Structure formats: structure tokens, C-alpha cells
Amino acid sequence: MVQITIPSANITFDCDADDTVLRAGLRAGLGMPYECNVGSCGNCRFEVLEGEVVHERENPPGWNERDKQRNRYLGCQARPLGNCTIKVPLREDYKSHFLPARTTGKLLAIADITHDIREFRFALAKPNGFLPGQYGLIGVPGVEGARAYSMSNAGDGEHWDFQIRKVPNGAATGALFDKLQVGDVVTLDGPYGMAYLRENVARDVICLAGGSGLSPMVSISRAFAASPALAGRKLHFIYGGRTPRDICGETFLKALPGYGERIFYHSAISDLDHPDSARWDGKKGFAPDLAVEMFGESLPDYEIYFAGPPPMADAIMKMAIGHKVPAAQLHFDKFY
Numbered sequence: 001m002v003q004i005t006i007p008s009a010n011i012t013f014d015c016d017a018d019d020t021v022l023r024a025g026l027r028a029g030l031g032m033p034y035e036c037n038v039g040s041c042g043n044c045r046f047e048v049l050e051g052e053v054v055h056e057r058e059n060p061p062g063w064n065e066r067d068k069q070r071n072r073y074l075g076c077q078a079r080p081l082g083n084c085t086i087k088v089p090l091r092e093d094y095k096s097h098f099l100p101a102r103t104t105g106k107l108l109a110i111a112d113i114t115h116d117i118r119e120f121r122f123a124l125a126k127p128n129g130f131l132p133g134q135y136g137l138i139g140v141p142g143v144e145g146a147r148a149y150s151m152s153n154a155g156d157g158e159h160w161d162f163q164i165r166k167v168p169n170g171a172a173t174g175a176l177f178d179k180l181q182v183g184d185v186v187t188l189d190g191p192y193g194m195a196y197l198r199e200n201v202a203r204d205v206i207c208l209a210g211g212s213g214l215s216p217m218v219s220i221s222r223a224f225a226a227s228p229a230l231a232g233r234k235l236h237f238i239y240g241g242r243t244p245r246d247i248c249g250e251t252f253l254k255a256l257p258g259y260g261e262r263i264f265y266h267s268a269i270s271d272l273d274h275p276d277s278a279r280w281d282g283k284k285g286f287a288p289d290l291a292v293e294m295f296g297e298s299l300p301d302y303e304i305y306f307a308g309p310p311p312m313a314d315a316i317m318k319m320a321i322g323h324k325v326p327a328a329q330l331h332f333d334k335f336y
Helices: 021-027 065-069 171-178 211-226 250-254 275-279 287-301 310-322
Strands: 002-006 011-015 045-050 053-055 072-074 078-080 084-087 101-112 117-124 135-139 147-150 159-165 185-192 205-210 235-241 263-269 303-307
Touching: 002 021, 011 021, 021 078, 053 072, 065 072, 117 171, 117 185, 117 211, 135 159, 147 159, 147 211, 159 171, 159 211, 205 211, 205 287, 211 235, 211 250, 211 263, 211 303, 211 310, 235 287, 250 263, 263 287, 287 310, 303 310
Parallel strands: 002 084, 205 235, 205 303, 235 263
Antiparallel strands: 002 011, 045 072, 045 084, 053 078, 101 117, 101 185, 117 159, 135 147, 135 185
């Protein structure tokens, strides 16, 4: 166990030798900035004033030559080699409601959702809750490095469910889909993430998803349906896929109280040249285009949550900014 000191805040916290500076800080209840938690976004940069750290990933995408020259590291990747003194901005909004913890999860069930999305249900050895829309880090046996996946249930603390899309040639999803069996155990770390449901906001909700962005939006929808604070609000769930076989999610919403009355599902396909698309009689185009078609100039009146592949997330952000949606009403976690 080593100690990390932040002089500007007069704070010192413990960090296990095999933990990262960021996660140890979050476990200690500190509001250390972050986003992707896997070394890609760079939002968790900090400066080493004294001591030495080493990155878990040798050259993470979010770390550049300028950072190296300024002795800056990524909090989610940096493991301390001894006591350290660091410089990092602390923010109240990054403090975790449920402190992240490391535990193991036993796989209880696997269910197919589409041709390339499955739901994995784990029972936690050490229960921990999470806010709807947050994510956890899964360590898969035989795969180097943990991966970030969002939970799909509403957070009972005993179980974490993940709706995961199989990535072509992906080491982690390949192992999850092809090797993991009921009864197997993985490591779990979390919860993390800032794109969680705001129950104290009196606005209607739009959820936009594509691919395995389905998982956090289903979590948010389930919690929305059960929240007394949001009983008078409406939720519109928009899911975009390339072809008809990629479309999913409505089954989960239909199971919620209020479906068709205050909870609504909409979908669209984007690959109109695909042979299967000829039999599609629903909306056509991309999810952000459908949102504009449906809500247009009223978009700033909504609280908007979204998740999906980076190009989709970028398109949604551009759409929202173009329609003057306040940044405080946009909620997403960057994944790469």
C-alpha cells in the first residue's frame, strides 16, 4: 500500500500497488475527473510532482508526447511505484454515489438479444449498487486488461447484467461469447460513469442508442419506469441499426409499466442498400436524424442520454449542439 498526496487539496489517500491512481482516488471518495477509464480519452490526466508511476498500457491512445514532456500521466492507467505527490483538479460532480470496488462475478445466465448482442448476468461476490446508466470494468480470464461495459439492469446491488455486442476480432468479446460459460468467474470493478439517470430533473427524456449502447439506455429506461420522482414524465427510446436484424430493445421496454402511455420506442435502419432492408417498413436513416424528425426545435426541452459507437455519439453531439441543446442536458460516456 502506497500513499498519494494532493497538496492543493491537503489530501492523502491510499493506493494498492496493483491499483491505479484514478480508481484509488474514486474509491477514497474523491472527485477525480475521468471518462472512458481505459486510457483512450485522456480526461483523467494528472501531473506527477514527486515519485514515480508506470502505465498499465505502455502507449495508451489518450497519452501523447507533450504529456510525457510535462510529466503528465493518465489516472486510469497509472500505477504508483511508491508514495507520490500529484497535481490534479478535483470536482464535486465526479464523486461517486456508490464507491467503486473490486470484486468477482459468477456468470449466472447468458441470453441472445440479436445476432451479435448477448446479455450476461453476473452475481457479485461482494454486492455493490450503481446508478442507472453507469458501467463496470470486466476482467475476462485469459485476456489482458479490463474492458468497460455498461450495466443493463436498474441496480439491485446483487447482480450486474451487461448487454454486450461482439466486436469482430475483439479479444474480450471473443472470449465472452465463445469461451465463457455459466458458472465461470470474472473480475468486476465499479461502478463508474457520469451518464446516469438524473431523477431530480423535471424534463421528459430521450434515450438514443446503437449497438451495445443499448445496455445503459435499457438501464435508464428501467429505472425511469420505477422512479416516483419521474412518474409524470415521458421517455422516448430511439434505437438505430444498420439492418433489420440489428434492431432490438423494444422487448425490454414493453415489459415496463407505462409502455405506450409515457414510455415509447422508435427505431430506424441506416443501410438501405442491404438486401434485408427491402423488407423493413419502419423509419429509415440514422438515430440522430430520427430524433430531429420527431422533436425538431423542441429538443432543448429534453434531457438526452445516448450511447453507441463513436461515430454515432459524435453525430448525436453535433445534432444536439446544432439544435442548441444545453450541454448540461446531454449525458454520455465516451468509449473507444
